[in-house]
Amino acid sequence: MDRLRVLVADDDPNVREILRLFFQSHQYELLEAGNGAEAVELVEREAPDIVILDVMMPVMDGFAACREILKKRDIPIIMLTAKGEEFDRVLGLELGADDYVTKPFSPRELMSRIKAIFRRMQRKPAGEEESRAVYRFGELSIDPERREVLVDGHKCAFRPKEFDLLAHLAKSPGTVYSREQLLEQVWGYDFYGDIRTVDVHIKKLREKLALLKHTYIETVWGVGYKFEAVTGDAQNG
Structure with a gap:
């Protein structure tokens, strides 16, 4: 897998700093946004490979940002939620997010979720190397x-x-x-x-x-x- 460009949108600078240090140490390129509106703009301008969206953000929350991003690009999205309530998780998935992680979380867990998404996108079914199944x-x-x-x-x-x-x-x-x-x-x-x-x-x-x-x-x-x-x-x- 080539070096991934990960966009993290979270209004907490400490969260962004922790993720930046962790992902950079694993050869990921990190883009940062402090609110949903910045995230939408960065997706259009920088074309990241995946977006991590906090639900609770100023200017534009994660749900609204998810809607706007998916209007422009078909890109994997993981939602971050501090509440851990079923409504938040289900609403994010209904809007088109691919996954969610409940705060507090470890950077390693988030990386595992990212890798799982790209494995699913790239894998071939068993036996398909020789004969393509439709x-x-x-x-x-x-x-x-x-x-x-x-x-x-x-x-x-x-x-x-x-x-x-x-x-x-x-x-x-x-x-x-x-x-x-x-x-x-x-x-x-x-x-x-x-x-x-x-x-x-x-x-x-x-x-x-x-x-x-x-x-x-x-x-x-x-x-x-x-x-x-x-x-x-x-x-x-």
């Missing part, structure tokens, strides 16, 4: 290598975790996954038991696939979710 279900086509989803021949944009979740479910039609299993297998680390994270992403997937004639992603009450293809629908190749 999952086709009627008007829905999922290409894991290109990270591309076509709905009736038209591209549909997905956030990194949304795509990973959809591809994971589609890879094994009919298999029922609990929320805990999806957190472990898609997110790749302990998400501190916040199973609402999966529900939020399933909701976003369904909204983006709303034009399909078939639902595909089904809720198995009391258990979790599964990808259900129409009989005779699935093709792989």
Whole structure:
């Protein structure tokens, strides 16, 4: 991986200083903003690889900054929240953030989250080096290598975790996954038991696939979710 440019937006200069020293010692380039408005401007001007947004900031808070940034660029975003309340976490994910970290946190934990996001964005499914797999279900086509989803021949944009979740479910039609299993297998680390994270992403997937004639992603009450293809629908190749 090339040297990452990380933008940290936090109104606490001590937090920015700690992260700057830590990330620079690991060969990351750090950009800093003291509020959400500065973060939006820096994203446009400096094109960082990932953005870390504190929720509570003056001028423009992290939620508003997240909205504005994603209007301009499709870029991974991690939210920082001091409250640790479910509303904050879920709202950030619904706005399009890829992850969140609750304060207080260690710089090492934040770096682990960053690495996990880029691993998911860059990895190839098993066996794909020799033969590229494309999952086709009627008007829905999922290409894991290109990270591309076509709905009736038209591209549909997905956030990194949304795509990973959809591809994971589609890879094994009919298999029922609990929320805990999806957190472990898609997110790749302990998400501190916040199973609402999966529900939020399933909701976003369904909204983006709303034009399909078939639902595909089904809720198995009391258990979790599964990808259900129409009989005779699935093709792989």
